[in-house]
Amino acid sequence: MRPKTLAWVTLHLAPGEQVVSAKPLHGGITAEMRQLTISTGNGDTRDLVLRTFVDADHAEDWLHRESGALTQLTDTDVPAPELVAVDPTAAHCEHPSLLMTHLPGGTVLDNDGLETRLPQLARQLVAIHGLRPAVRPREYVAMTTAETVVTPTDADATAWAAAINVIRNPPPPHEGRFLHRDFQPGNVLFDTPSSSPASARLTGVVDWAATSWGPADLDVAHCSVVLALLHGPAWGLRFTDAYEEAGGTLAATASERRYWQVRDALASSEELPAVSRPWQEAGRTDLTPRVLEERLDAYVTALMDGAG
Structure with a gap:
């Protein structure tokens, strides 16, 4: 020190x-x-x-x-x-x-036991959004614009162009909630018995430096895209359902939800090399920037394929 x-x-x-x-x-x-x-x-x-x-x-x-x-x-x-x-x-x-x-437990980035951890992540995020602080934190920051999006190499150009057009629109109306603003597996601690990953128990949430006030959809969208990068696009798409099953309330229409999903996914496009390094240091050596680009492309494409 x-x-x-x-x-x-x-x-x-x-x-x-x-x-x-x-x-x-x-x-x-x-x-x-x-x-x-x-x-x-x-x-x-x-x-x-x-x-x-x-x-x-x-x-x-x-x-x-x-x-x-x-x-x-x-x-x-x-x-x-x-x-x-x-x-x-x-x-x-x-x-x-x-x-x-110091809180007990540690971050878990492996695929093993994810089926058990996903609903716990959702329940914890619902609890955070239910807080009503006496003093609200500052309003959320969107983190990206249509002009700053970095489209991955070999990405689906049609899907990305459509996604970028989505965030050219003004944000949908929303009810404010207490947001962590970086809620994702890297900031959630679990007590995980080495012999039984499926027995993981959530023990803490850390890194509150980006705490904000804004739509619950934004926190859900952020966790979803990180899950898509860590474990594959299907897991990112599943988190929205898990959040609602845990009692959370999201935007009323599919198009409003998609706005927040797309906005956070596109914001992630600017950070893939920076995200890859700590994940590789933590043992996920498979998560190279190129792999993350491919997963993000597949996730954005899946979001836009569901736009119909």
Whole structure:
């Protein structure tokens, strides 16, 4: 750990506690993540997580939003970390940082056991959308425009042109909901017995830096496209049904739902190389940028084939 950051963390520990080790956590794209083991001074240890933005233009905003979200989630049933301390402007640390409690479990990106995890993801997202915070987070940001879409090599040109035309239209009317805004398997923790992937149990939701207020469809669309990239287009298409089966409410018409599905899928087209790297580091070496391009193309094409 960097010296100033270590000193700052130590200030927020209980008397007699000290950091005894720091282990990098894989999976982050915009921030460094470290699991800190804390000696309690009586022979026991506990863990915290340190999130550090080393080179991010919007670090201060993200950390303000995440710390605010974690504070609001403290008295809810959503299994989120508890805020310990935050230094959004790097007044005390080398870089903007946030310290929080460590949740049990880990991310699961494998195909095994997905049938069990999918409905748990859906139920958890419905619970998040049911929150009514006293102070609403900022309005959602769409993340892409028709002019910035990156069409994959060898993609179905007709389907992509039709999809791009969809997002040229104004957003459909919607009822606002509390959004995680990056809810997907890489930000959800499961306790998974090694001998029984089908027995996985959801234990936490992390990375609340993009918390927003907007349509539930947008969170569902984002999780759907990530599932399509990780596990194949069919799984992305299934998540919408799983969300409704869990009690969630989406836009009233198919065309309104498709707008949000297409918008988030096209936004993902700009990030495939950045997404591929942490997934490969986590063990999914099969998920090369080229494979992700092919899966995204197949998913967008499937969305547009259902437009009739």
